[in-house]
Amino acid sequence: MTYCVGMVLDKGLVLMSDTRTNSGVDNISTFRKLFHWNVPGERMIAVMTAGNLATTQAVISQLEERTKAPEERDNALLKGPTMFRVVTEIGRLLRTTIEAAQSGNGDSGKGRFTATMIVAGQIAGMQPRLFMIYPEGNFIEASWDTPFFQIGETKYGRPILIRGYDRDMSFEDAVKLLMVSFDSTLKANLSVGLPLDLLVIDKDGFAPTHEHRITADDPYFETISSGWGNALRSAFHSLPPYHFAQKRRGK
Numbered sequence: 001m002t003y004c005v006g007m008v009l010d011k012g013l014v015l016m017s018d019t020r021t022n023s024g025v026d027n028i029s030t031f032r033k034l035f036h037w038n039v040p041g042e043r044m045i046a047v048m049t050a051g052n053l054a055t056t057q058a059v060i061s062q063l064e065e066r067t068k069a070p071e072e073r074d075n076a077l078l079k080g081p082t083m084f085r086v087v088t089e090i091g092r093l094l095r096t097t098i099e100a101a102q103s104g105n106g107d108s109g110k111g112r113f114t115a116t117m118i119v120a121g122q123i124a125g126m127q128p129r130l131f132m133i134y135p136e137g138n139f140i141e142a143s144w145d146t147p148f149f150q151i152g153e154t155k156y157g158r159p160i161l162i163r164g165y166d167r168d169m170s171f172e173d174a175v176k177l178l179m180v181s182f183d184s185t186l187k188a189n190l191s192v193g194l195p196l197d198l199l200v201i202d203k204d205g206f207a208p209t210h211e212h213r214i215t216a217d218d219p220y221f222e223t224i225s226s227g228w229g230n231a232l233r234s235a236f237h238s239l240p241p242y243h244f245a246q247k248r249r250g251k
Helices: 053-068 083-104 158-164 171-188 219-238 244-249
Strands: 003-009 012-017 020-022 028-030 034-039 043-051 115-123 129-133 139-141 148-152 196-202 210-214
Touching: 003 043, 003 115, 003 129, 003 171, 012 034, 012 043, 012 115, 012 171, 034 053, 034 196, 043 053, 043 083, 043 148, 043 196, 053 083, 053 115, 083 115, 083 129, 083 139, 115 148, 115 196, 129 148, 148 158, 158 171, 171 196, 171 219
Parallel strands: none
Antiparallel strands: 003 012, 003 148, 012 196, 020 028, 034 043, 043 115, 115 129, 129 139, 196 210
8 A cells, every 4th residue: 555645735736655565564665656757947747656566667667768768759748738638648558557457467457457646747837736547547636625635545644634734834834744644644554654755846946846755764754753642642631521420410
């Protein structure tokens, strides 16, 4: 499993992913799931992946290959005129990759090669945009009503994002919010694990504004993790106590 979050702010985009993949408790590995490409002054595009590792690596490898000889290949990443066209091509590539893997494995391949992706980026003259691509290749775009996307193991970290998100928050506060969300997920599910990859994309920057790998000994993440736990306990104990005597009087 995995956990990835993409978030739209007034200032730009913030993305974070874990790096754990596992096929059981005795077969755990670390693989990058956050990738990005940019053309200085013209475009910045990032992709996060969740699902079958062979499927996602095949898609990312094909996208990477197309950037090495853009004049010879159909390269939506570097030549797509809009983010919509870029995401459409990535969705098509994901769908055909899944279909080929399933077809090659017959009935035993049904459902084994699925994957989901988050695509974020900006092309010059347009607004930053965020999309989530489903295994079928179709996708949805973030909006004012849905300003962030999660893929993978989403349920543990979602309440944190819903309560803490504000579209006009600073990049620094957004990173802090994501760290709390990931810490809550790490504590609840062993299939999500450190290190974490962070990418901040400033509006009209067309290059990574901040890129960082958060390891188990990262001092700031350790402070966030312990501080959030202490704050939760403090908030819990500050709530009004429940008394059995009050319940009896109410009967």
